[in-house]
Amino acid sequence: MSLERLNWKGRLTCFCGIVWREALRFAKQRERFLSALVRPLVWLFLFAAGMRTVQGFPPDPPYQTWISYEIYVAPGLCAMIQLFNGLQSSLSMVYDRETGAMRTLLVSPYPRWFLLSSKLMAGVAVSVVQVYAFLLIAYFWEIEPPLIGYLLVLPALILSGMMLGALGLFLSSAIKQLENFAGVMNFVIFPMFFASTALYPLWRVEENSPYVADILRYNPFTYCVELIRFALYAQVNWTALAVVAGTTVLFLGAAIYAYDPSKGMIGRKR
Amino acid sequence: MACSKCLGITGVSHTFGKTKALQDVSLDVAEGRFVALLGVNGAGKTTLFSLITRLYDNISGSIEVCGHDVRREAGPALAQLGVVFQSRSLDMSLTVRQNIRYHGALHGIGRREALKRGDKALERVGLLDRADAKVATLSGGQIRRAEIARALLHDPKLLLLDEATVGLDVQSRRDVVSTVRNLVTNQNVGVLWATHLFDEVEPADDVVVLHKGSVLAKGLASDIAGGRTLSDAFLLLTGVSETALAS
Ligand SMILES: Nc1ncnc2c1ncn2[C@@H]1O[C@H](COP(=O)(O)OP(=O)(O)O)[C@@H](O)[C@H]1O
Ligand SMILES: [Mg+2]
Numbered sequence: 265m266s267l268e269r270l271n272w273k274g275r276l277t278c279f280c281g282i283v284w285r286e287a288l289r290f291a292k293q294r295e296r297f298l299s300a301l302v303r304p305l306v307w308l309f310l311f312a313a314g315m316r317t318v319q320g321f322p323p324d325p326p327y328q329t330w331i332s333y334e335i336y337v338a339p340g341l342c343a344m345i346q347l348f349n350g351l352q353s354s355l356s357m358v359y360d361r362e363t364g365a366m367r368t369l370l371v372s373p374y375p376r377w378f379l380l381s382s383k384l385m386a387g388v389a390v391s392v393v394q395v396y397a398f399l400l401i402a403y404f405w406e407i408e409p410p411l412i413g414y415l416l417v418l419p420a421l422i423l424s425g426m427m428l429g430a431l432g433l434f435l436s437s438a439i440k441q442l443e444n445f446a447g448v449m450n451f452v453i454f455p456m457f458f459a460s461t462a463l464y465p466l467w468r469v470e471e472n473s474p475y476v477a478d479i480l481r482y483n484p485f486t487y488c489v490e491l492i493r494f495a496l497y498a499q500v501n502w503t504a505l506a507v508v509a510g511t512t513v514l515f516l517g518a519a520i521y522a523y524d525p526s527k528g529m530i531g532r533k534r
Numbered sequence: 535m536a537c538s539k540c541l542g543i544t545g546v547s548h549t550f551g552k553t554k555a556l557q558d559v560s561l562d563v564a565e566g567r568f569v570a571l572l573g574v575n576g577a578g579k580t581t582l583f584s585l586i587t588r589l590y591d592n593i594s595g596s597i598e599v600c601g602h603d604v605r606r607e608a609g610p611a612l613a614q615l616g617v618v619f620q621s622r623s624l625d626m627s628l629t630v631r632q633n634i635r636y637h638g639a640l641h642g643i644g645r646r647e648a649l650k651r652g653d654k655a656l657e658r659v660g661l662l663d664r665a666d667a668k669v670a671t672l673s674g675g676q677i678r679r680a681e682i683a684r685a686l687l688h689d690p691k692l693l694l695l696d697e698a699t700v701g702l703d704v705q706s707r708r709d710v711v712s713t714v715r716n717l718v719t720n721q722n723v724g725v726l727w728a729t730h731l732f733d734e735v736e737p738a739d740d741v742v743v744l745h746k747g748s749v750l751a752k753g754l755a756s757d758i759a760g761g762r763t764l765s766d767a768f769l770l771l772t773g774v775s776e777t778a779l780a781s
Contacts, residue, residue: 269688270609274642281639285625285632292627364623371587372640373613379640 279382286386300394304341326497338407339493340462342395346425349391354432377520388425413496420495424488430515437522456485484511537600540692540724546595555581556747563724570735571728573744579728583696616685620696626670630680641688655683659713675706696728732765745772
């Protein structure tokens with residue numbers, strides 16, 4: 265092989281190949297796509313039905329009018345799609361590691377951080393497609409953010425997708441066995457989702473229990489939700505942006521560290 | 535680009551906790567040579583391959599692929615390296631061609647070029663007619679040959695194969711072995727062939743006998759055998775009983 269392929273053009277080819285494979289696998293797993301779509305829609309439906317009695321919430325940024333409960337939870341459900349997706353791709357990475365696909369990836373001559381980040385971005389691309397499909401259906405459910413919001417939410421989705429994907433990547437290096445994914449669901453997905461602002465505004469929680477409100481404040485997932493919520497209504501939540509960006513760097517750094525060959529995380533399990 | 539010494543391993547040791555998997559291992563693979571790494575299960579063959587492919591960092595000693603240290607110049611070293619792992623590593627849900635295209639991309643080879651090279655490599659291993667079959671529908675021998683085709687895609691100077699024939703029937707085994715030997719003769723690649731099966735070794739091959747993590751003997755197969763059969767010589771060297779070998 266000629267060593268010229270180690271240049272940036274080669275890297276781009278490599279990146280595209282990783283995204284292509286992820287898309288191909290995703291296209292084959294139609295159930296995964298459907299369940300990723302149906303799950304938030306069911307929730308939306310349940311909340312809409314169950315919370316009909318709730319008046320909705322008074323104006324509070326980024327909303328300028330009274331909003332229904334469905335409108336409030338929609339951004340949280342977008343983030344939920346990404347949370348599931350990020351951890352699902354971590355599951356597939358544990359699986360990859362056991363089937364040898366991880367070895368295939370890591371004998372590529374490009375740097376390991378580049379390979380892992382590419383893999384992460386490929387997962388993010390998939391989750392973004394899922395979120396847009398959800399938003400499209402939700403539109404007919406009278407969740408109608410401004411049109412520009414659909415464009416502005418894209419960078420927010422990419423960033424929050426990266427944060428949740430990096431979390432998944434880090435967990436995948438730490439999870440020793442596939443079965444433990446059930447544990448991840450119980451100990452990561454559900455607590456992160458319920459102890460966030462996905463289902464109830466912070467001020468509402470504060471009224472009832474300042475202590476619980478603090479938990480919400482320390483949950484990075486809260487900031488994914490808020491970043492998406494504000495972007496969808498054409499505003500920037502700078503705190504959320506900073507926290508999500510910082511947390512992404514932290515998780516990604518931890519994941520790359522965990523996949524470092526001298527730590528021997530890969531292949532420790534046989 | 536030619537490199538006369540495809541693989542140079544000097545004084546490599548590796549431990550897993552208290553297990554000394556490798557102790558002061560040194561060996562070379564020259565261009566156009568078939569080197570058999572002979573050792574029973576647990577000898578440390580796979581561990582050595584993991585170090586060469588940088589799945590673990592080699593803790594001590596040095597490993598060079600075509601003169602590139604795998605730790606300091608991982609990119610150029612891995613670029614010259616083709617691997618067939620002991621465990622299967624193709625994506626079962628994709629076709630052979632899709633797997634090859636993915637592998638090409640991982641080495642910076644674009645779609646068209648990868649497919650062109652892939653067809654050539656598949657032809658070399660006699661699998662072109664199965665190129666669009668899902669990997670899951672192939673036989674064990676065909677999967678191995680597809681993995682070899684994949685490993686050849688980026689024209690590596692060094693090919694590593696870890697127990698490539700295990701679990702194959704007699705005919706497939708013969709096919710895989712002759713495929714690799716042809717590569718050595720015709721493409722001048724260096725091959726490190728890890729195995730515990732003596733009948734895959736020919737008198738003119740280089741042999742490295744690995745036992746409990748240490749190299750017990752190195753040299754031409756005929757010299758190591760020294761008039762006996764290779765398996766008798768191996769038993770004498772290692773003190774392994776024949777029943778243990780069969781397992
Ligand atoms: N990931 C690991 N963790 C702990 N011990 C290991 C691991 N991999 C291999 N070993 C040990 O190292 C030794 C060499 O194993 P291995 O390299 O797989 O041998 P071979 O491939 O020759 O059968 C064995 O004693 C094995 O139990
Ligand atoms: Mg082995």
